[in-house]
Amino acid sequence: MGYKFEDLPQLVDHRKSIPKNGNYSKRTQSIKTRVWHHSLTKKDLAGSIASAFANYHISLGWPGAGYAFIIEPKNIVNTPKGKRARIVYANDISLRTFHVGNSNQYSLGACVAGDYRFDGLDDATKATIDELQEALVADKIGEEDKSHNEMPGYGWKDCCVFNYKEAFKFLDAKxxxxxxxxxxxxxxxxxxxxxxxxxxxxxxxxxxxxxxxxxxxxxxxxxxxxxxxKNAYTPKPSAPKKPQSTYKYPLPAGVWKHYEKGGKRGSFDEVKQIQRALNAVNFKCGKEDGWYGDKVEDAVTRFQKVYLPYEIDGKYGPNTKKKLQAVLKSKGY
Ligand SMILES: [Zn+2]
Known part of the structure; x- marks a missing residue:
């Protein structure tokens, strides 16, 4: 069974590859507290990355990095939801790593690279903190969140200092x-x-x-x-493919574009079909005269901004046709 946090696109699993000098032992208690740290190394320094922290911890005589997760604001990952700081999965969550002394048995360590006495949390990092925490909650890994200095005996420590509770809410408005x-x-x-x-x-x-x-x-x-x-538009089970001529708004095949930009010049029935369909779904394009001009191009562009955000070119082609057909269908045509 996999965990939700393992599916985060900004997470890389370096449990096997991160520097080590021995092995942490397994926890003998289940995880209760998710403990948030920062690295106290300024986030733009070369050494503000997981492998450097692992080497530092090895130099202290530890078996390896002291945290399960290390968030790296230096390493930005493009995900479907936007830019995110990378998460290095450094130690299996079942291991009792060293980060909060006597509380290690029941504490899971997550460290955000950076010195937040001076650095500010950027949006990509806040989003990652938010998504990691949310995934851990959904995975039922731990029952509460605390900063390092909220743990027994560590009230003196400047860790994590960033407002982790704020970060957990970062994406909520969106x-x-x-x-x-x-x-x-x-x-x-x-x-x-x-x-x-x-x-x-x-x-x-x-x-x-x-x-x-x-x-x-x-x-x-x-x-x-x-x-x-939700489910306001439920596509009907796909009926056998009907020929376009049986639709109220049949759509032409092929690629159609502005007559001044390489498209065909003149009045065409195919363009009239496109115009009728666009007007029917409220992407108004004016008179249905068969000319692919400014108004049609503008309406197709607006349509694509909504339905084909990766393909906004004002041209009518197979993808625009497919979406237009789907929208017509959703309106009962
Ligand atoms: Zn700490």
Missing amino acids: KPTAAPGTYKIQEGDTFWGIANNDEGITVEDLITANPGVDPAKLQIGQVINLGKA
Whole structure:
């Protein structure tokens, strides 16, 4: 059985490769406390990485790095959810590593590289702290979080000094699931971004649950239906493929683009079909005259911003067709 924390895309498993000089013994008690540390080495120094801490701890006569997890703000990982500081999984959670003296048996050590008496936590690091803690909670690894200096006997220690409880909440404002009924649009939000969460709410669900909202023109502060959106649009079991001619809004094949940018010049029935479909799903493109001009290009672009955020080019092709077909279907056409 795997743990959720092991699936974090910013986590690398270095349990076998990190420098060692012996073995930590297994815990004889289960994990109760997740203990948060910082490394007291400024985060931009070359040595502010997991392997350097392991070597330092070996120099103290320890079997290896004193923590299960080491977060490295120097090593930024691009994940589907954005930039994250890397997590080095340094010691198996079953091992009693050295980090809080008499409390080691029941304590799990997580260290954030950096000297937070002087450094500030950056967003990629806060996001990683938040996601790691959340995964550990979901995995039922430990029952509480404490900083090093909240552990018995360590009140004098400048560790971890960063506000770890703040970091645990870092992503909450962006988590639509925190607002069960509705969600307030924040700067930079798109339906695609809001839908891209753990709740399984799709862009089609959001469109269906928010009939009056133009997804291409979201306003900061605008309130949308979110809780109700889940499964608002349930695709019907895929019916046998019908020929396009049997649809109310048949869509043409091929690639169509602006007539001034290499597209065909003139009025075409295929472009009329595209125009009708765009107008039907409220990506207005003006008169259905068969010319692929500025208005069609603009409407296709707006459509792609919502449904194909990695393919915004204003051209109509197979992917745009597929999405357009799905949206038409979600509206009952
Ligand atoms: Zn510490």
